[in-house]
Amino acid sequence: MTIASDDAKQPTLHRSIGPAQLALYALGSMLGSGIYGLIGQAAGQAGSAVWLSFLVALVAALMTALSYAALGSRHPRAGGAAYVTQKAYGVTILSFTVGLCLVCSGLTSVATQSKIFATNLASLMGVESLPVSLLAFGFLLIITGIVLRGIRESMWVNVLCTLIEAFGLILVIVVGFSYWGSVDYFDIPPEREASGIGIVVIQAAVLTFFAFIGFEDAINVAEECKEPQTTIPIGLIFATLAAAVLYVSVAITAVSVVPWQELAHAPSPLTAVMERAAPAFPAIIMTFITMFAVANTALVNYITASRLVYGMSNQGLLPRAFGAVHQERRTPHIAVLALAVVLLPLLMAGTIADLASATVLLLLFVFIVVNGALIILKRREGEVEGVFDVPYFVPVTGAVVCLLLVVTRLTSGTWRAPIIAGVLVLGILALYRYLKPQIATED
Numbered sequence: 001m002t003i004a005s006d007d008a009k010q011p012t013l014h015r016s017i018g019p020a021q022l023a024l025y026a027l028g029s030m031l032g033s034g035i036y037g038l039i040g041q042a043a044g045q046a047g048s049a050v051w052l053s054f055l056v057a058l059v060a061a062l063m064t065a066l067s068y069a070a071l072g073s074r075h076p077r078a079g080g081a082a083y084v085t086q087k088a089y090g091v092t093i094l095s096f097t098v099g100l101c102l103v104c105s106g107l108t109s110v111a112t113q114s115k116i117f118a119t120n121l122a123s124l125m126g127v128e129s130l131p132v133s134l135l136a137f138g139f140l141l142i143i144t145g146i147v148l149r150g151i152r153e154s155m156w157v158n159v160l161c162t163l164i165e166a167f168g169l170i171l172v173i174v175v176g177f178s179y180w181g182s183v184d185y186f187d188i189p190p191e192r193e194a195s196g197i198g199i200v201v202i203q204a205a206v207l208t209f210f211a212f213i214g215f216e217d218a219i220n221v222a223e224e225c226k227e228p229q230t231t232i233p234i235g236l237i238f239a240t241l242a243a244a245v246l247y248v249s250v251a252i253t254a255v256s257v258v259p260w261q262e263l264a265h266a267p268s269p270l271t272a273v274m275e276r277a278a279p280a281f282p283a284i285i286m287t288f289i290t291m292f293a294v295a296n297t298a299l300v301n302y303i304t305a306s307r308l309v310y311g312m313s314n315q316g317l318l319p320r321a322f323g324a325v326h327q328e329r330r331t332p333h334i335a336v337l338a339l340a341v342v343l344l345p346l347l348m349a350g351t352i353a354d355l356a357s358a359t360v361l362l363l364l365f366v367f368i369v370v371n372g373a374l375i376i377l378k379r380r381e382g383e384v385e386g387v388f389d390v391p392y393f394v395p396v397t398g399a400v401v402c403l404l405l406v407v408t409r410l411t412s413g414t415w416r417a418p419i420i421a422g423v424l425v426l427g428i429l430a431l432y433r434y435l436k437p438q439i440a441t442e443d
Contacts, residue, residue: 011325016152017225022218022235023242025155028162029214029300030243035169036270036290038211039254044264046204047188049197051251053204058244060205060405061212063398064367065240066390067374069233072219073386074377076228080219081370082312088373088380092317093432098369099312100428101362102216106305107339111346113298114139120291124284136347143295144340147302150329151224154303161296168289169246172270175278176253183256206408210360211247214297215240216367217304223311233388302339309335319438358420364406371399 017025043050077083082099086092118135146154188200195203218236225231254263254270257277266272271286310332313323326333374395377383410418 011327011330015224015226017155017221017231019231019234019238021155021159022221022225022231023238024159024162025221025300026215026218026235026239027242028158028165028296029217029304030212030239031162031165031169031214031246031293031296035211035247035250036165036268036293038207039251040263040266040269042204042208042251043255043260043269045189045192045207046200047192047260048183048185048255049188049201050204050208050255050260051185051248052197052201053208054211054244054247054251056201056205057209057212058240058247060209060398060401061215062240062244063394063401064371065212065215065236067371067395067398068216068219069236069388070386070390070394071370071374071377072222072232072236073229073388074384075386076219076222076225076232077311080222080308080311081216081366082308082317083315084373084377085369086315086317088376089369093429094369095315096312096317096432097425097428098366099308099317100431101366101425103305103308103339104424104428105360105363106301106308107343107346109301110140110143110298110305111136111343113294113301114143114343114347117291117294117298120287120294124287133347137344139295139298140340140343140347143298143302144336146299147306147336148326148329148331148333150331151221151303154299158296158299161292161299164289165293165296166246168270168286168293169250172273172277173246173249173253175281176257176273179256179277180252181256183259185252185255187260203408206405208247209405212240212243213360213363214300216363216370217300221303221307223307229387233386302336305339306332306335309339318435358417358424361406361409361417361421362424364402364409367402368399368406371395371402375399 039050042053046053071084075084075087080099081102082095085098086095089095114136115132117139118132121135121139122132146157186197188197192200215236218232218239222228222232250270254273257273258266258269263269263272268286268290271283274281274286275283309318309322310325312318313320313335322332322335322338324332324334372395374390375392378389378392378395
């Protein structure tokens with residue numbers, strides 16, 4: 001079912017996404033730029049046992065991804081998490097907060113990736129003196145144009161970028177495979193041996209879990225999927241498992257080729273692996289692959305944020321103007337343009353590293369709520385059942401694991417990210433109070 005407006009003449013979103021495209025969409029969002037820079041930091045925490053941290057993170061991610069798949073099969077709506085939250089809890093302020101937490105996460109990611117892309121481009125062009133913000137602005141204009149053009153065009157760009165970034169990871173695995181078995185894969189940092197390998201691996205899993213974030217983007221293009229009740233589960237499960245295989249293989253390869261002590265301090269960990277395992281391979285190619293990965297992350301997050309705003313508008317959580325669909329392009333053009341305006345100040349900010357880190361806490365909060373929503377809906381008498389479903393232990397485990405990750409982050413990290421996350425939530429609540437007279441959600 002597609003609901004774009006109460007007006008029968010209002011055009012709807014274009015259904016053009018099949019299982020393979022959705023799988024690549026979700027996979028592209030997960031691979032992104034995270035693994036290309038994350039592996040070094042994770043190795044610094046878990047040593048050569050970093051591959052185990054990815055396996056632990058997979059359990060956490062897969063449980064929540066399965067919950068998302070079940071919810072997407074039951075209620076394939078563009079509002080995604082905001083829609084199912086309202087459906088399950090019936091608490092408008094919670095649905096509003098969940099939706100905008102995801103929008104904030106998407107926007108900070110787009111802004112961050114724009115700056116990373118601009119920095120790499122300036123280095124390649126040899127024009128480091130050119131303001132990064134100016135190049136980032138140009139990159140943002142191109143991404144905005146692609147998203148406005150249409151979901152089919154956006155998906156083809158996504159497919160191209162995903163294949164390139166996956167190729168980069170596979171290339172690392174291939175050139176470093178001969179090094180497998182050369183190190184102790186249970187070696188952890190000496191200063192952390194007192195905690196035991198189990199605790200060390202779990203603590204590092206808080207970091208490696210972030211590499212899996214992105215699967216939740218799939219549900220937000222539900223109204224642009226063909227047969228979403230089956231397309232969403234197939235795409236989500238395949239993407240999550242494919243990402244896990246790549247991550248674990250890359251982790252084993254990386255610590256086999258480059259000692260984890262060096263990997264932890266390498267500016268570009270996978271480039272360091274390539275330089276050691278295949279010194280004749282031009283390093284600039286890995287830089288290009290990284291740029292494609294960054295661009296893909298920005299594209300997927302931009303699409304996701306715009307569909308969230310569109311869905312929340314049609315749900316009555318945001319002004320109805322944001323639910324408009326372009327007559328010819330069949331894209332939520334008002335939502336896309338509004339987000340572009342919001343992104344500009346973020347690009348001009350000095351640094352948004354802490355803000356981006358804070359959004360992880362917001363995402364984990366959303367995952368807890370969404371897992372809870374599935375539990376409620378499964379227990380509700382007369383609730384529609386999807387083609388795909390999961391037993392109760394899946395959302396329960398997902399919620400508990402995400403809660404443990406939040407607690408671990410709050411008790412082991414710096415204070416800046418939690419404070420920024422708190423400020424964002426306060427801002428969302430203030431916006432809710434301002435818009436409350438205009439909000440009237442669906443039953």
